[in-house]
Amino acid sequence: MGLGTMMQDYGEPSYWDERYSNESGPFDWYQNFNALAPLIHLYIPIHHQVLVVGCGNSGYFSEGMVNDGYREVVNIDISSVVVEAMQRKYSDRPQLKYIRMDVLDMGAFQTGSFDAVVDKGTLDALMCGNNSKQLAAKMLKEIERITYGAPNYRLRLLRDSCSWTIKLHVIEKFVLEEKTERLTWELTNPVPLDDEGSSVEAILGQNPDVHYIYICIKDDSLRPGMKSMSISNPL
Numbered sequence: 001m002g003l004g005t006m007m008q009d010y011g012e013p014s015y016w017d018e019r020y021s022n023e024s025g026p027f028d029w030y031q032n033f034n035a036l037a038p039l040i041h042l043y044i045p046i047h048h049q050v051l052v053v054g055c056g057n058s059g060y061f062s063e064g065m066v067n068d069g070y071r072e073v074v075n076i077d078i079s080s081v082v083v084e085a086m087q088r089k090y091s092d093r094p095q096l097k098y099i100r101m102d103v104l105d106m107g108a109f110q111t112g113s114f115d116a117v118v119d120k121g122t123l124d125a126l127m128c129g130n131n132s133k134q135l136a137a138k139m140l141k142e143i144e145r146i147t148y149g150a151p152n153y154r155l156r157l158l159r160d161s162c163s164w165t166i167k168l169h170v171i172e173k174f175v176l177e178e179k180t181e182r183l184t185w186e187l188t189n190p191v192p193l194d195d196e197g198s199s200v201e202a203i204l205g206q207n208p209d210v211h212y213i214y215i216c217i218k219d220d221s222l223r224p225g226m227k228s229m230s231i232s233n234p235l
Contacts, residue, residue, distance in 0.1 A: 016056075016079040026057045029121040030211050031171060033064030038188050039169055040118075043215055046070055048115035053103050054122030057082050061120070066095045074114070076101040104138050165217040168193055168200065170210040190215075 009015035033040075044050065046069045052062055055075035062073045074097045077083050083100040090096040101108065103122055126135045167190040185191060185204065192199050204210070 013078045016077075017081045020057060020079050020082040020085065023057065026060060028058045028060060029056070030173075031120070033061045033068075035171060036213075037064070037068065039171075039213060039215075040065070042188050044070075044116045049113065050074065050116050050118065051076070051109075051114040052118045052120075054078075054119060054125065055082075055086070055098070057086065058120070061118075062096055063090070063093070066093065071095060072097065074099065076103065076106075078102050104135065166193065167215040167217070169213040169215065170200075170204065170208065171213060173209050173211055185210075 048070075050065065050070060050073045052073060052075045055062060055077050056079075062075050065073050072095050075086065076099050077086075078101070080100045083098050086096075086098040090098070099108075103126075123139055126139060127133075169187060169190055170185050171187050191203060200208075
């Protein structure tokens with residue numbers, strides 16, 4: 001199977017069921033909880049109701065939030081295989097809830113059920129499949145949050161899809177080799193944004209080796225305090 005075909009399969013539930021049936025251990029997309037904890041603390045108070053979409057078998061992230069004091073973290077995934085496995089794994093942790101659900105249809109949740117939504121790669125999985133633009137817009141409308149991609153590619157999509165105040169943070173990717181001298185950016189400081197996202201390149205240089213983290217704060221007239229956090233890989 002070629003890389004292009006495999007990436008298209010990312011949007012198919014059957015791909016994830018098969019993958020999780022054969023995957024031996026947990027896998028954290030992009031960043032783990034410890035790396036992102038300073039930013040999570042900055043935007044998500046301990047008492048907030050948190051939803052993690054496309055949770056996969058990354059138990060360490062949601063487990064890390066609960067260990068850090070968050071009262072309850074609800075996790076959803078389209079794969080029944082991984083949801084059942086995570087339910088068994090955390091059967092003794094009532095603060096961690098796992099539900100099989102399609103992020104495109106979250107009608108089981110009432111409007112305003114959550115104070116914060118975290119995504120670490122669900123939208124980019126959808127965008128690998130057919131009708132990616134329509135699916136992306138539907139996902140953004142359904143859970144009212146933003147995710148994934150370099151700023152000059154994603155900002156217009158995110159701003160057109162929802163009414164948000166958008167902040168951008170960056171975090172360096174995990175690398176095994178020795179780091180070279182280059183400009184770094186403090187995780188908890190937002191990167192200044194212009195309308196098209198081109199200011200990021202001016203500050204960080206071309207193709208910075210970072211993950212982008214979009215923080216989306218809902219308009220007060222929609223629901224005070226609602227936030228979304230999305231961790232993404234540059235295109």
